[in-house]
Amino acid sequence: MSSDTSRRVKTADALHSAAIRLLRLVRTEDAQAGIGPAQLSALSVLVFRGEMMLSELASLEQVRPPTMSRIVDGLVQRKLAQRASAPGDRRAVKLTATAEGRKLLLAGKARRVRTLAKRMEGFTKDEMTTLQVAAELLGEL
Amino acid sequence: MSSDTSRRVKTADALHSAAIRLLRLVRTEDAQAGIGPAQLSALSVLVFRGEMMLSELASLEQVRPPTMSRIVDGLVQRKLAQRASAPGDRRAVKLTATAEGRKLLLAGKARRVRTLAKRMEGFTKDEMTTLQVAAELLGEL
DNA sequence: GGCTAATACTTAGCATAGCTAATTTATAGT
DNA sequence: ACTATAAATTAGCTATGCTAAGTATTAGCC
Numbered sequence: 410m411s412s413d414t415s416r417r418v419k420t421a422d423a424l425h426s427a428a429i430r431l432l433r434l435v436r437t438e439d440a441q442a443g444i445g446p447a448q449l450s451a452l453s454v455l456v457f458r459g460e461m462m463l464s465e466l467a468s469l470e471q472v473r474p475p476t477m478s479r480i481v482d483g484l485v486q487r488k489l490a491q492r493a494s495a496p497g498d499r500r501a502v503k504l505t506a507t508a509e510g511r512k513l514l515l516a517g518k519a520r521r522v523r524t525l526a527k528r529m530e531g532f533t534k535d536e537m538t539t540l541q542v543a544a545e546l547l548g549e550l
Numbered sequence: 551m552s553s554d555t556s557r558r559v560k561t562a563d564a565l566h567s568a569a570i571r572l573l574r575l576v577r578t579e580d581a582q583a584g585i586g587p588a589q590l591s592a593l594s595v596l597v598f599r600g601e602m603m604l605s606e607l608a609s610l611e612q613v614r615p616p617t618m619s620r621i622v623d624g625l626v627q628r629k630l631a632q633r634a635s636a637p638g639d640r641r642a643v644k645l646t647a648t649a650e651g652r653k654l655l656l657a658g659k660a661r662r663v664r665t666l667a668k669r670m671e672g673f674t675k676d677e678m679t680t681l682q683v684a685a686e687l688l689g690e691l
Numbered sequence: 692g693g694c695t696a697a698t699a700c701t702t703a704g705c706a707t708a709g710c711t712a713a714t715t716t717a718t719a720g721t
Numbered sequence: 722a723c724t725a726t727a728a729a730t731t732a733g734c735t736a737t738g739c740t741a742a743g744t745a746t747t748a749g750c751c
Contacts, residue, residue, distance in 0.1 A: 421663045421670060423685035424572065424681060424685045425663055425666055428573050431688060431691065432566075518566075521566060522563045525565065526559045529558050532687065539683050540565060541564065543565075543681050544561060544567075546677055547571065548564070548571070549672075550670070
């Protein structure tokens with residue numbers, strides 16, 4: 410095994426642990442949202458990627474269509490998302506976030522990001538630059 | 551609002567998104583573990599931090615004691631962890647990962663890390679250095 | 692020593708979230 | 722038109738989250 414590979418594995422391990430810790434830190438804010446993690450995550454995709462079919466959303470969320478069907482039930486009951494029949498295929502369902510859904514989601518995300526930003530107050534400008542570049546690199550994964 | 555704060559919020563946002571993407575990427579490997587995410591996560595804490603009381607594990611995992619009690623039921627049934635009465639307090643329960651539990655967990659984590667490392671093959675040495683330093687910084691959160 | 696209060700965990704019962712299998716409705720291929 | 726395929730839902734199971742209530746033990750106090 411090359412030393413490049415060894416280094417990649419070590420860094421991957423450290424990033425993996427860091428990602429778990431980071432999300433654990435901000436997850437505490439989600440209790441205020443009033444909906445479960447699956448609904449919150451699905452709504453997030455609808456808000457940031459826009460309207461889509463149920464099967465596409467299920468695929469992005471790494472769950473099976475029956476699971477997503479029930480998650481969407483919850484979102485629709487709470488008026489956070491809408492079901493509409495897809496144009497051109499009456500079997501399919503087009504999902505859209507409502508204005509209320511967008512509002513709830515953006516507020517929740519802002520709470521998470523603020524919590525994280527507060528934790529980062531001790532970092533220097535150079536450290537912030539490193540983190541910023543790292544975040545961009547990880548965006549290419 | 552100072553521009554330092556604004557920068558922190560932007561970077562926090564980018565890191566938050568990156569962490570979500572990263573864990574979504576590696577989560578696909580967990581299906582092979584044969585146990586659910588809550589059991590896997592609890593077992594991970596037992597393996598990496600060592601034996602502890604149920605209430606402590608519940609606190610670390612950000613769930614209530616009744617929830618952890620049932621998660622531990624599952625681990626014990628599968629012989630991945632053991633319950634023992636705590637020395638000096640017969641109300642309390644001391645939890646330990648079994649050898650089998652350690653093995654299952656380490657195999658699962660290795661799969662995750664390998665998957666992530668493979669995705670990082672395109673990065674240059676400099677980029678790897680940035681990521682490595684960033685992971686260390688995030689460890690201080 | 693013996694009440695009382697607090698603590699650690701479990702049990703009971705509910706909602707949410709994951710799955711597979713089977714059903715319903717609509718589209719596509721020949 | 723007939724058959725096969727596809728999209729979503731329904732049914733029913735397990736797992737995972739909660740609160741409220743119960744059980745057993747320990748701690749505090751006089």
